Amino acid sequence: xxxxxxxxxxxxxxxxxxxxxxxxxxxxxxxxxxxxxxxxxxxxxxxxxxxxxxxxxxxxxxxxxxxxxxxxxxxxxxxxxxxxxxxxxxxxxxxxxxxxxxxxxxxxxxxxxxxxxxxxxxxxxxxxxxxxxxxxxxxxxxxxxxxxxxxxxxxxxxxxxxxxxxxxxxxxxxxxxxxxxxxxxxxxxxxxxxxxxxxxxxxxxxxxxxxxxxxxxxxxxxxxxxxxxxxxxxxxxxxxxxxxxxxxxxxxxxxxxxxxxxxxxxxxxxxxxxxxxxxxxxxxxx
Amino acid sequence: xxxxxxxxxxxxxxxxxxxxxxxxxxxxxxxxxxxxxxxxxxxxxxxxxxxxxxxxxxxxxxxxxxxxxxxxxxxxxxxxxxxxxxxxxxxxxxxxxxxxxxxxxxxxxxxxxxxxxxxxxxxxxxxxxxxxxxxxxxxxxxxxxxxxxxxxxxxxxxxxxxxxxxxxxxxxxxxxxxxxxxxxxxxxxxxxxxxxxxxxxxxxxxxxxxxxxxxxxxxxxxxxxxxxxxxxxxxxxxxxxxxxxxxxxxxxxxxxxxxxxxxxxxxxxxxxxxxxxxxxxxxxxxxxxxxxxxxxxxxxxxxxxxxxxxxxxxxxxxxxx
Numbered sequence: 001x002x003x004x005x006x007x008x009x010x011x012x013x014x015x016x017x018x019x020x021x022x023x024x025x026x027x028x029x030x031x032x033x034x035x036x037x038x039x040x041x042x043x044x045x046x047x048x049x050x051x052x053x054x055x056x057x058x059x060x061x062x063x064x065x066x067x068x069x070x071x072x073x074x075x076x077x078x079x080x081x082x083x084x085x086x087x088x089x090x091x092x093x094x095x096x097x098x099x100x101x102x103x104x105x106x107x108x109x110x111x112x113x114x115x116x117x118x119x120x121x122x123x124x125x126x127x128x129x130x131x132x133x134x135x136x137x138x139x140x141x142x143x144x145x146x147x148x149x150x151x152x153x154x155x156x157x158x159x160x161x162x163x164x165x166x167x168x169x170x171x172x173x174x175x176x177x178x179x180x181x182x183x184x185x186x187x188x189x190x191x192x193x194x195x196x197x198x199x200x201x202x203x204x205x206x207x208x209x210x211x212x213x214x215x216x217x218x219x220x221x222x223x224x225x226x227x228x229x230x231x232x233x234x235x236x237x238x239x240x241x242x243x244x245x246x247x248x249x250x251x252x253x254x255x256x257x258x259x260x261x262x263x264x265x266x267x268x269x270x271x272x273x274x275x276x277x278x279x280x281x282x283x284x285x286x
Numbered sequence: 287x288x289x290x291x292x293x294x295x296x297x298x299x300x301x302x303x304x305x306x307x308x309x310x311x312x313x314x315x316x317x318x319x320x321x322x323x324x325x326x327x328x329x330x331x332x333x334x335x336x337x338x339x340x341x342x343x344x345x346x347x348x349x350x351x352x353x354x355x356x357x358x359x360x361x362x363x364x365x366x367x368x369x370x371x372x373x374x375x376x377x378x379x380x381x382x383x384x385x386x387x388x389x390x391x392x393x394x395x396x397x398x399x400x401x402x403x404x405x406x407x408x409x410x411x412x413x414x415x416x417x418x419x420x421x422x423x424x425x426x427x428x429x430x431x432x433x434x435x436x437x438x439x440x441x442x443x444x445x446x447x448x449x450x451x452x453x454x455x456x457x458x459x460x461x462x463x464x465x466x467x468x469x470x471x472x473x474x475x476x477x478x479x480x481x482x483x484x485x486x487x488x489x490x491x492x493x494x495x496x497x498x499x500x501x502x503x504x505x506x507x508x509x510x511x512x513x514x515x516x517x518x519x520x521x522x523x524x525x526x527x528x529x530x531x532x533x534x535x536x537x538x539x540x541x542x543x544x545x546x547x548x549x550x551x552x553x554x555x556x557x558x559x560x561x562x563x564x565x566x567x568x569x570x571x572x573x574x575x576x577x578x579x580x581x582x583x584x585x586x587x588x589x590x591x592x593x594x595x596x597x598x599x600x601x602x603x604x605x606x607x
Contacts (some may be wrong), residue, residue, distance in 0.1 A: 175383060
């Protein structure tokens with residue numbers, strides 16, 4: 001990468017204000033997660049029955065829930081769980097899907113076997129698969145990551161498999177083979193470097209859908225343990241109060257929508273950055 | 287033929303399995319080719335698309351496994367050779383590819399591409415030695431050493447092909463298999479790249495197998511020409527002999543098809559010879575007979591073998607000349 005690659009990566013965002021806004025929302029979420037204890041005005045676990053179900057006001061900007069806990073503080077703290085699960089799923093999906101896809105493409109016998117297994121897993125709807133796994137294993141954050149991650153491991157494997165098949169046929173890979181390169185050399189010098197960009201895009205989409213998946217599991221009571229603040233848990237706990245205290249659902253709901261939407265916008269912008277035909281639009285060479 | 291024979295190929299057979307209309311076929315891409323290459327010699331391989339010339343080259347650099355035959359490199363048999371022998375061959379026989387845009391990894395710096403063969407075999411002992419070798423090789427192909435840090439998209443087609451050549455000469459090989467190395471380039475750049483290859487052949491004492499569909503280009507660079515048709519060599523002789531006095535009817539058609547600078551001398555007759563027969567249904571006799579103006583009854587049933595014919599080491603596979 002050249003020294004000005006940072007500006008090259010930023011250019012599609014600057015050309016599209018919506019994508020830039022998405023990037024801003026994501027940045028804010030990350031900062032909120034990191035600095036949650038300092039940003040939250042109250043302890044997210046502190047119960048105060050005297051002020052239960054207060055509407056948004058000057059002291060409690062987002063109102064309070066049925067136990068009198070501060071909704072703003074809980075919303076901020078929930079960003080931690082969202083990012084933990086999102087990044088956990090991305091890491092799991094890439095750490096399993098990339099080796100499986102690359103090796104399947106380079107070793108056709110192994111590929112036949114692995115791809116049929118992927119087919120079987122893909123036949124299940126992602127959420128159903130996740131539910132099944134959580135029922136078998138006991139619910140915990142790690143289980144949630146695993147359960148959602150398996151669904152995205154299969155799509156990642158498929159994408160990597162297809163890309164590697166194409167890369168394997170490239171003349172520069174043939175050139176390398178003609179000079180005696182083995183599989184390890186081909187993977188480290190030719191395949192992986194060319195997979196980085198498309199995987200960056202894939203990662204952003206997986207992250208977004210992992211958010212939605214985790215929120216769905218939380219809502220069903222199968223996700224993060226209910227005492228941990230998460231947007232899905234907040235929705236689940238307060239859904240019976242939807243008519244009396246709609247703000248309890250509005251704020252976490254908005255955060256789920258905003259993060260997932262922002263990730264998709266960022267993923268779109270990254271994909272455009274990587275499409276050579278669209279690069280011309282942003283005035284780049286090559 | 288003069289000098290020491292450095293590469294000797296005997297009866298090489300290469301086939302691919304193909305599936306068409308649900309049935310499996312074996313396509314004989316290279317059908318019993320024998321050739322030898324002397325030190326410092328440039329042997330041109332000419333033929334139309336699909337005649338097996340590229341497959342022949344790819345077999346020599348190990349990208350395709352031959353069904354049978356022998357490849358003897360500097361007195362050592364390479365078919366069935368073990369690890370170290372193969373590694374030796376990978377460094378001794380190197381390929382220059384047709385499309386310089388596709389043959390360089392867009393995500394690797396030029397210097398890394400140039401040093402790839404050496405890096406794969408652990409050739410360099412120090413980083414400084416590596417950088418110096420890359421700089422010297424880039425200079426040898428007429429590029430500024432500063433190109434080492436650049437990426438392929440910053441280079442023109444001609445510059446990329448120079449990089450492709452640089453990659454094939456570090457460390458210095460014995461033989462270069464050049465598969466249509468200039469056919470993707472502009473005519474003005476073609477001449478420069480051909481001159482570069484001839485300079486390098488002289489400086490580094492390289493032997494070359496120069497594969498092309500263009501007899502004009504072959505005539506400029508090679509001392510001997512082998513004409514391939516449907517997987518077989520049909521005529522082989524010194525370049526001037528082939529170009530000035532082609533004997534095989536197929537060679538005659540190819541020579542007649544070389545564009546002439548004088549537009550009043552229109553190409554007549556030779557061009558109306560149609561397509562080669564399908565590789566799936568090779569004719570029983572001479573594969574060229576269906577297109578040949580000289581074909582006799584014998585040609586349809588009896589495939590001609592290569593035989594010596596006259597001066598300049600000419601060999602030819604035809605019943606009627």
